[in-house]
Amino acid sequence: MLTETGTMTRPHACGHGPLAIEANGLVKRFDGTLAVDGVDIAVPEGAIYGILGPNGAGKTTTLRMLLGIIDPDEGVRRVLGNDRPHEVAKLIGYLPEERGLYPAMKCDEAIAFMGALRGLPLDEGKARGRKLLEAHGLGHAIDRQIRQLSKGMAQTVQLLGTLVHRPKLVVFDEPFSGLDAINQGKLEVMIRELAKTGTTVIFSTHVIHHAERLCDEVAIIAGGKVPYAGSVDAARDRIPAQVRLETRSSEGAWRAALPNDARHDRKGDDSHFWCFPVPETGIEALLKRLIEGEAGILSLSIERAGLHDAFVEIAGAAAARALDEDTAGGVGR
């Protein structure tokens, strides 16, 4: 696996503390098609960890292998110190991509049932479920059947069911999918609060800014491979800071100060936008030449590369395009 330092190394050697999840060389084929191709992941305990990639990249299959829902064809996984994830099922909470609850169940029963599957006695699950529902503004819906709830409310109920047994590791598959902006915000808060209590959170997403805002570490996945796994900062630092320049003129002697591959966009009739890495000669020298060359500077900023830029750099343009299309498709926005 290539880490943030760009060298092949074992996950334990990354300087992490204890790992909640450790997977090496996971391979999964379906009917001869390679779905996951040698995935390595190391999720530190207590971290918020994102698996970022377009639809069909292998995120769900990877999570399912980590949870023991399916077995890998090759490779090993270790979840909370156990090679067999079901052996530590009581310590894990899982929200699948496809939300599912029994429509005839009442909200508190549904939460209690999900807790019971993880070893929580039904009565205790019901009591905790009622408290959780009240705490999340669904106190009025405690005795309602799932079929009577809105989609957002049902998703919240399932989320609470995922957490009712107070797991040490929570796995969310596309948790923001189908949520409106308000509920996405609430979920982000919830994820941060879980991490504060020491719970490890791992989630998959195809929306970059969720990963960028929330995650300590990410695994970028495309085509069943993980070309990068490490901290978000390190991923962004792989790309030099970008100069974003807006000028009145587009031609002149000052153009020689810009790199040949600087990206150029025309903004209306009287301004031009340029984007390029900070030159090696430094920003002061660049600024001097622009002023002397009468570029007509309208604005100039130096911006650190975003995770999207890092994704393009790491996973390639095609995967980035797929990611953008998925995001533009509205799922999980």
Add this chain to the structure above:
Amino acid sequence: MSDTTRLTRFEAARVVARRDFHAILFSRAFLFFLLGPLFPILIGALAGGIGGQVQRDATTRLVAVVMSEADAEAMIEARARLAPQVGRALPELAISRSSAPPDKILRETGRNYAAVVTGTLDAPEITAPQEAIAIWSGPIAMIAAHAGSSEVQAYPAVAGRPVATSRAAERSDRIRTAQAGQLILFLLMMLLAGMVLSNLVEEKANKVIEVLAAAIPMDAVFLGKLVAMLGVSFVGIAVWAVAGGAIGLLAGNALPQLPEPALGWPLFVAFGIAYFAMGYLLLGSLFLTIGGMAATVREVQTLSMPVTMAQLLVFFLAASSITRPGSPIELFSAVFPLSSPFAMLARAAQSEALWPHALALAWQALCVFAFVRVGATIFRRRVMKSGKAGRAVKGHVGETKPV
């Protein structure tokens, strides 16, 4: 919560079973499901009652007369004279010229005598099973009295010679019990196992299956569902049995009577319940696997058709081997998992040996375990393939930019 980090398989199965049992039992659909078979039971009981009455009328009223020629003729004439007044309370009489002992005449093939009258008009004797002696002693005494004299002073005493049913006849009778047991077992299994089919499809439609699969082993999910369905089936059977019993009481003793099975009724019923449970679990685990692989009800119907047909064949196999206990085909039926419950129930009707049942139940339980494990494995391999909406794994393979 206990200190362990997972539920045992049985604890996990219990969580699933409890949920499914309550959900099905308290659904409106189950009420309709319960009511459905009551109509056939009612119609069947009526038809059976009529058929039973007809059968009794047709086969048990004929009494053979083995007396001197004069006495026999006098008996026939006396019966003819009395018939207009007494009617159907009198037996049909037929003179038998056979020189065989009365008990052999009673079992003559081709003639279905209820009793054989021997002796003289003053001292007639009836050879018959005990219950037939009780029924026909009075009418025979009346006929003999009127045959001996036109002015009857007193009826002669009729001596009864009860015969024990021969082993052959006993076996022949018990075959009826075996057949009835097999048929009821088959009908109940086919009726109830279908519920399992729709259950997992519903589960997949609800998309709960992945929540279950992530939390507990898939074989525990399967086992829980099967046990829940079995529990629901027992509730259904109890309701239908009570309804059937009530109908039987209303119909009086007109319903057909079955000969007592070799192991006696209590053990036969107990084995019937055990074999239903095993047969149901075996068939249910097959159906559950099919239900797991199917995405829609239509797919379920298509996939389950061959299993249903195969189950019919298995039933016919077990049914055809009833008359050949100990034959290779009967042994095969007893060993082949899907036909074993039918074949062994037939054995319970015909044979007094208990140990084969212990062996068969253990074997069937082992097969249930194996079926569930294999079904769960197939389910995990074939169903949990990809992400949302069963999207196949579309390759962005090769698009990764190396770093």
